[in-house]
Amino acid sequence: GQQLNQSPQSMFIQEGEDVSMNCTSSSIFNTWLWYKQEPGEGPVLLIALYKAGELTSNGRLTAQFGITRKDSFLNISASIPSDVGIYFCAGAIQGAQKLVFGQGTRLTINP
Amino acid sequence: DAGITQSPRHKVTETGTPVTLRCHQTENHRYMYWYRQDPGHGLRLIHYSYGVKDTDKGEVSDGYSVSRSKTEDFLLTLESATSSQTSVYFCAISELAGRNEQFFGPGTRLTVL
Numbered sequence: 001g002q003q004l005n006q007s008p009q010s011m012f013i014q015e016g017e018d019v020s021m022n023c024t025s026s027s028i029f030n031t032w033l034w035y036k037q038e039p040g041e042g043p044v045l046l047i048a049l050y051k052a053g054e055l056t057s058n059g060r061l062t063a064q065f066g067i068t069r070k071d072s073f074l075n076i077s078a079s080i081p082s083d084v085g086i087y088f089c090a091g092a093i094q095g096a097q098k099l100v101f102g103q104g105t106r107l108t109i110n111p
Numbered sequence: 112d113a114g115i116t117q118s119p120r121h122k123v124t125e126t127g128t129p130v131t132l133r134c135h136q137t138e139n140h141r142y143m144y145w146y147r148q149d150p151g152h153g154l155r156l157i158h159y160s161y162g163v164k165d166t167d168k169g170e171v172s173d174g175y176s177v178s179r180s181k182t183e184d185f186l187l188t189l190e191s192a193t194s195s196q197t198s199v200y201f202c203a204i205s206e207l208a209g210r211n212e213q214f215f216g217p218g219t220r221l222t223v224l
Contacts, residue, residue: 006153031211042201042215043154050210088153092211097142097161098169099211101154 006089006102014110019076021105023089031092032065032072033099038085046087047074076107084109114138115216117202123222130189132219134202136182142205143185144213145169145177147198154201160185192223 006023013019023032031050035043047058049065049072056063060077072089089102114137124130134143144159146169156169158177166177174196176188189196199220203213 033212035215040218042203042217045212045214048210048212090154090211090213097205097211098144098156098159099213103151103153 004089004091004100004102006105008105010106012108013079015079017079019079021087022073023102024071025091028069029091030094033090034063034074035088036085043088079109081109081111083107115202115204117216117219121220124192125224126193127191130192132187132200134185134216136204138204139182140204140206144203145187146201149198194223197223
């Protein structure tokens with residue numbers, strides 16, 4: 001089946017630093033989504049991307065839909081303690097109503 | 112927040128017993144999904160529904176069945192629970208065909224002893 005490779009698997013950063021993570025696929029996707037999950041809760045949608053090359057921001061978060069349609073990137077600027085959590089990418093192929101998820105990036109922030 | 116509830120939130124059961132998890136939505140969304148989440152595997156799709164009585168398998172459907180008799184309810188059943196089905200189960204909903212945004216419930220933690 002389709003797989004998404006998400007990296008890095010974990011990050012340990014200082015408060016105030018910028019964060020970058022990415023997701024790659026062997027398949028072409030027409031949708032990329034980014035979610036955040038905190039302990040004991042379900043994933044929460046952060047950003048949705050529907051067009052190759054699209055760059056979308058949500059506050060300090062910026063995500064991009066790769067030109068090749070096989071990758072996506074998420075950046076967090078000036079990290080704060082509440083950014084701690086696991087970030088998941090998810091993709092869907094043309095016409096599919098199903099998502100494929102990456103394995104997640106666990107973000108830890110040292111104050 | 113999307114109006115999605117899952118019940119129970121926690122359950123401990125024994126191998127071989129049947130278990131049913133319930134997902135309830137108040138959004139009248141067409142699509143509903145069941146995922147399981149395990150360390151190192153992210154979220155994996157078990158089954159999904161694209162309407163009342165319309166369901167299909169996901170990538171890890173063996174040992175699970177689903178039913179959807181009403182728009183608002185999607186049930187996941189483990190006919191005979193096994194220890195490998197110990198996991199956190201999430202329900203998700205989606206409305207617009209072609210727009211793949213899914214909204215998740217709070218999850219059910221299931222332990223099979």
